[in-house]
Amino acid sequence: MKQTSFLRYSLAAVFAFAAASCDKDKFLDVNNNPNLPLTVPPTVLLTGAEASTGFVVGNELGRVTELFIQHTAGINNQPRTYDTYQIRGNYDNQWNNELYGGTLINLQQIINATQETSPAYAGAAKILKAYNFALTTDLWGDIPYSQALQGNLDAPNFAPRFDTQQDIYQGNTSLGVQSLFDLVKEGLADLDKTSVLKPGADDLVYQGNLTRWKKFGNTLLLKLANTISKKNPTLATSIINEVLAKGTAALIVDNADDFQVPYGTAVGNQNPFYAYNYVNRPDDQMMSQRFLDSLRVKDDPRLPSFFTTTPANSAATNTSRGIFTGYDNGSTATVPVRANRSRFSTYVIGTSGEAPVRLVTNFQRAFILAESALILKTAGDPQALFQEGIRASMAKAGISATDIAAYFTANPRIVILAGSDQHKLNQIITQKWIAWTGNGYEAYNDFRRTGYPRLALTTNPSSESPTSIPVRLYYPNVEISSNVSNIPTPQPLTNVPVWWDVP
Structure with missing residues (x-):
């Protein structure tokens, strides 16, 4: 599936910029193609990066993870083969174009162009860059990270080192690997600096509201900590406590502040x-x-x-x-x-494609803190946070407050945590799995690291993964052939857990 929405967003924006710039360029500068500008302003790049991030989560990677965690079933073509775990040789376009050659490189260009004079843009780009790199390492494990996105058009780096997922999440000073946590924190710090230019209408999600970007960044820190909480509970607890110390005003605590990419009804701009x-x-x-x-x-x-x-x-x-x-x-x-x-x-x-793709949300924050309070013993009441997550999800799905209250009254066994901590964790993650309908990536992360909800093997699994739901993706052929000296050897099979996925 080609990245139609991303191309329409980014190319249309680039061409609009080129047209607006023609009058400013020398009329007879025959060495410059006005339709292929050598530099693109951050106002254009941010729009494209946000749109393509939503597209990544809602396109091919969204479909395969929705199948793995059994929100949907494949009945024809690629989804049918994915549903039986035949996934080898796929996702070249997602890796090479949507992520590294699309969203990530655009975000890096924003950072390079704005760090000194307009750090508001750089800060937003760093936070979104951390989200996209988290998605990439969560699905594939070890990936090009610290050496990726380097070089230039004249001398690009086509063979970046694969950093371990452990180093990507935790950092490695000796190798020059910045942790995802520090990348987000750096972005948050940038948002507080004096900035010549600030996002505005070009910001599809928050329309330039930097306070909401900070809420997104802090809630993203909770997501990242939650992801590694079983592998490194000490670091996860430290990060969560650090974020909680900022107070609820620093977090997404209202559905209106969710980081979600909007779409429209026009062909090419649809969900x-x-x-x-x-x-x-x-x-x-x-x-x-x-x-x-x-x-x-x-x-x-x-x-x-x-x-x-x-x-x-x-x-x-x-x-x-x-x-x-x-x-x-x-x-x-x-x-x-x-x-x-x-x-x-x-x-x-939506009714005609106008629903957003939801990436980091209020209900997610509540479920994360419910799990953290239960398992890591961080601040908060697991029961209250669990119910807060359910209510936030139901309200987001259009259920009225009256109907939500009636459901809670009629279903105490569902909305009240009971039994052992593991049984309570199963309740939390199962409700989170339901709430994440439309974002298979997040539900897939939770399923792999907790084992909840309990999902049975597909009915007719292929020989590629005959005994288990895949717990990672194969590296794409494009990376195997072009980065031979760095690709992990042997390449892990889909039954090999990623670093944070503790069996």
């Missing part, structure tokens, strides 16, 4: 899940029957916001929330006709 499932490949995936069964048992009011209802049919499931039709992951059964498939609904895709 990538909508573009794929309703425009380009409407017959490739639908709701997982396993997800449907889980929400049916919980009588979850978010179900019709997450997936569409269907007419009654032989494969349908009747629930108190309507009739839905799912498909078992990896099944070879006859696929229901399109009208009888539950597919992503308004919460994920």
